[in-house]
Amino acid sequence: MVEPGLIRAAQQGDRDALVSLLRDIENHVYRTAYYILGNEQDALDASQEALIRIYTKINSYEEKAQFKTWIQRIVTNICIDKFRRTKPVVSIEEHDMVFREKQDVEEEVLSAYAAKDIREAIDKLPDHHRAVVVLRYLQDFSYNEIADSLDLPLNTVKSYLFRARQQLQTLLHDYQKGGVRG
Amino acid sequence: MTCQEVVEYMNRYLDGDLDELERQELMEHLRRCPDDQELFERLQRLSGELGELPKVTPPFSLVDSILPQLDEIDAHREAKAFALQAAETAETGASGGQPARRPAAGRFSRRARIWTGSAAAAAAAAIILILAPWGSGPDSPLGHSNTVADTGGEAASMMSASEESAPASADRTEGAASGGSEAGAEPKQQIVDGQTVPTSTTPPDSETRSVAPRMEQNQRTQGPESPSVSAGGGQGSTVYPSPGGGAAREFAKTPQGIMNFAGPSPGVVSDIMGSADMGFAAVPEVTYSPDRAYSYSISQGWIVIQNAAGGKVFDHTFEGVVSHPVWSDDSRYLSVTVTATDGTAKPYRIDAENGALVE
Numbered sequence: 454m455v456e457p458g459l460i461r462a463a464q465q466g467d468r469d470a471l472v473s474l475l476r477d478i479e480n481h482v483y484r485t486a487y488y489i490l491g492n493e494q495d496a497l498d499a500s501q502e503a504l505i506r507i508y509t510k511i512n513s514y515e516e517k518a519q520f521k522t523w524i525q526r527i528v529t530n531i532c533i534d535k536f537r538r539t540k541p542v543v544s545i546e547e548h549d550m551v552f553r554e555k556q557d558v559e560e561e562v563l564s565a566y567a568a569k570d571i572r573e574a575i576d577k578l579p580d581h582h583r584a585v586v587v588l589r590y591l592q593d594f595s596y597n598e599i600a601d602s603l604d605l606p607l608n609t610v611k612s613y614l615f616r617a618r619q620q621l622q623t624l625l626h627d628y629q630k631g632g633v634r635g
Numbered sequence: 636m637t638c639q640e641v642v643e644y645m646n647r648y649l650d651g652d653l654d655e656l657e658r659q660e661l662m663e664h665l666r667r668c669p670d671d672q673e674l675f676e677r678l679q680r681l682s683g684e685l686g687e688l689p690k691v692t693p694p695f696s697l698v699d700s701i702l703p704q705l706d707e708i709d710a711h712r713e714a715k716a717f718a719l720q721a722a723e724t725a726e727t728g729a730s731g732g733q734p735a736r737r738p739a740a741g742r743f744s745r746r747a748r749i750w751t752g753s754a755a756a757a758a759a760a761a762i763i764l765i766l767a768p769w770g771s772g773p774d775s776p777l778g779h780s781n782t783v784a785d786t787g788g789e790a791a792s793m794m795s796a797s798e799e800s801a802p803a804s805a806d807r808t809e810g811a812a813s814g815g816s817e818a819g820a821e822p823k824q825q826i827v828d829g830q831t832v833p834t835s836t837t838p839p840d841s842e843t844r845s846v847a848p849r850m851e852q853n854q855r856t857q858g859p860e861s862p863s864v865s866a867g868g869g870q871g872s873t874v875y876p877s878p879g880g881g882a883a884r885e886f887a888k889t890p891q892g893i894m895n896f897a898g899p900s901p902g903v904v905s906d907i908m909g910s911a912d913m914g915f916a917a918v919p920e921v922t923y924s925p926d927r928a929y930s931y932s933i934s935q936g937w938i939v940i941q942n943a944a945g946g947k948v949f950d951h952t953f954e955g956v957v958s959h960p961v962w963s964d965d966s967r968y969l970s971v972t973v974t975a976t977d978g979t980a981k982p983y984r985i986d987a988e989n990g991a992l993v994e
Contacts, residue, residue: 472698479698505705509708596650611643614646
């Protein structure tokens with residue numbers, strides 16, 4: 454995702470390289486923030502803060518770690534430690550009733566969950582479970598990469614991911630069965 | 636296979652983590668267990684949906700939006716490096732035995748604190764005026780920087796740098812706090828001491844005469860060669876780091892700080908004045924908690940809290956302008972008001988101990 458040469462140049466004080474590097478990663482940073490925080494404004498704030506932190510801390514990155522896990526660690530920390538802690542969860546959108554209308558037709562009900570239903574369900578997960586899901590599905594990270602990013606043991610990552618799936622599956626299943634929307 | 640094992644296998648299957656043997660075990664089990672088969676199908680569907688969540692992108696370039704802040708960070712860094720260097724030189728030079736300079740390591744720091752909060756004399760502003768062109772000389776490591784963002788950054792960092800350098804003494808505290816006269820007198824004297832080349836130009840304005848020509852002179856003798864304080868100006872210049880921060884603040888606040896020096900050196904002053912509006916808005920205020928354990932710097936929406944050792948405990952950029960910082964009596968919380976671009980003001984409280992926003 455980012456050229457190693459670009460990282461090295463940035464670490465050696467090449468400001469253009471550093472800014473260019475930030476441009477390469479800004480979408481990834483934002484995507485994680487968006488799905489962890491559940492709304493655009495907080496995601497923008499958190500992403501900007503993360504990019505600034507990456508700018509100021511670029512020299513603390515060591516090549517023994519993957520760069521992409523290093524930046525995801527920064528953005529998830531900011532999202533979980535600062536924004537999530539201080540701001541109440543805001544519902545992303547009004548719920549529409551499409552599933553309730555279809556709920557008696559099992560086949561159709563099972564055909565697809567709306568993306569916003571999934572996002573709402575993700576938003577109900579505990580912070581670290583949500584972060585694991587986001588890194589797994591929005592960043593395509595492996596168990597090990599998630600463990601590195603969140604500084605969690607491998608088994609904890611698996612446990613969080615499996616439990617998160619179970620919880621999401623239950624939440625979405627409940628929605629279909631009659632709109633238990635917490 | 637136990638139920639728990641089956642669920643784990645299902646999940647690992649979704650993550651592509653099963654080997655061929657494990658996969659066959661799972662499939663075999665599912666063939667015999669319709670309930671698990673149904674759960675498995677739901678999990679597969681869920682995983683598919685999660686994988687298709689929209690890859691959202693920001694509505695505007697985030698990097699473009701933070702470029703001004705990145706510039707400011709660069710200016711701060713350069714200024715800090717510069718101020719540290721100046722402070723070190725000052726400490727070295729302090730052993731030169733000038734009567735006006737106290738030998739105690741703690742002097743500068745306490746004074747810096749006082750200057751932060753007390754009225755600074757015009758002479759103090761002169762130091763900043765001198766410093767500004769000198770720091771931005773052609774060969775200076777700061778690079779070419781006529782912008783006041785840089786100048787202001789120097790001043791602000793100087794304060795923190797000298798702050799870090801040491802503790803203080805009470806007599807000095809009172810002296811400086813009780814009025815600008817003593818505080819101003821000392822640096823002025825130092826500047827005279829530092830004069831190595833007599834100036835030939837006599838400024839028309841007698842009020843400005845005492846300081847301004849030396850400013851130009853300092854530029855000549857120190858600017859181009861080296862940023863090191865002791866390099867050009869001799870011993871006298873070693874006073875710079877200490878009151879710099881306070882001077883900058885006062886300079887920003889009091890018009891006469893500028894007026895006094897406007898006459899003889901219009902070029903330099905106009906450079907500074909010309910960008911004063913923009914530049915001094917970027918001079919972060921630094922103020923200490925009641926117990927001195929923390930200090931904050933605010934620049935527009937950016938707020939940083941440092942502990943006594945200089946470590947950053949909180950760093951956050953608000954959408955808007957931060958104002959009205961007030962420390963709680965126990966020095967733990969800093970309350971601020973953030974005024975957004977649409978004019979709405981919102982209070983926030985920062986827990987300095989945990990480095991977090993609490994409301």
